[in-house]
């Protein structure tokens with residue numbers, strides 16, 4: 001069965017699970033600590049409901065929208081996800097191609113396996129670049145300049161990852177970068193030979209062990225391992241001062257990703273930031289963090305007139321997109337959903353998932369009496385509490 005035969009994101013997920021080594025699938029799928037956040041993400045989005053308008057001519061529905069003044073056919077962005085290049089060979093390029101075909105931006109992660117330059121060369125996607133600030137700020141700025149030269153339109157500063165998250169399953173699975181030889185990892189690969197041959201072995205044939213493409217060369221050993229060096233570890237003192245610095249260093253759109261509080265959103269607006277992503281990092285960082293679906297309405301109320309407000313987390317259906325849009329988000333980022341598609345069919349699989357979102361969103365808009373994206377606002381009843 002080809003990737004095009006999937007009916008929904010849940011089916012893509014099931015196929016991704018059988019295709020990928022368990023350690024890799026769990027890295028994508030799971031949360032952190034007791035995974036309360038994963039349950040909450042679903043519960044809070046499910047508790048948002050619709051209040052549809054009837055007797056509206058919806059025969060010409062159109063999901064086109066403007067994000068930062070650029071028209072795009074869908075209110076979606078492919079979220080930055082670390083190591084997508086392990087899910088499929090050159091996975092970041094494949095995701096970018098799928099995004100380009102759907103006419104939406106692709107956000108490159110700092111922890112990408114493929115460099116922003118190559119992604120730009122090999123896809124015609126509109127690129128955003130996600131930044132994790134390294135301790136050595138000069139190096140971080142050099143990376144930002146690379147992204148600028150490669151043509152990235154927006155810089156997405158992730159602000160919700162002050163410390164390394166406690167993901168114990170990764171430790172038990174022996175899952176780190178680069179993948180270390182271990183009996184468990186070996187058995188995992190034997191159990192998933194197709195992944196091993198089409199992804200991992202292909203990297204070995206074409207130059208070596210896959211590693212983080214944006215980390216400076218001098219920190220990479222012959223095996224592709226990224227040396228643990230203080231200066232390129234994630235800074236724990238990232239502050240509003242860094243936002244000021246980045247605002248003057250970056251001409252394009254500047255976005256803070258991982259804002260959950262209205263007062264932080266106001267402060268971002270005051271510093272000249274262009275947009276925020278209301279996000280709890282897909283419940284992967286702080287277990288028990290408030291969910292985007294509960295925080296979004298207040299944030300939109302406070303800064304919606306000054307900032308582009310985007311949201312992400314738990315989006316597996318077109319109706320979930322409509323819920324965030326209905327609560328005032330101008331666009332929605334997709335993390336795991338597109339990775340499932342990538343895992344089962346590269347750009348084609350990710351594209352099949354984006355197509356599912358397009359169809360489901362248009363169906364939801366039909367039921368809502370909302371022929372266009374702005375019409376969705378007012379048909380959604382936010383969750384209480």
Ligand code: FNR
Nearest residue numbers: 028079080081082109158281282312313314335336
């Ligand atoms: C992420 N996310 C993420 N965010 C970020 O700012 N930088 C990163 O490198 C990563 N890496 C990453 C890897 C994987 C495997 C996942 C699933 C997620 C978070 C991502 O951008 C987004 O906020 C969430 O994935 C949204 O939730 P859903 O759509 O996955 O439920």
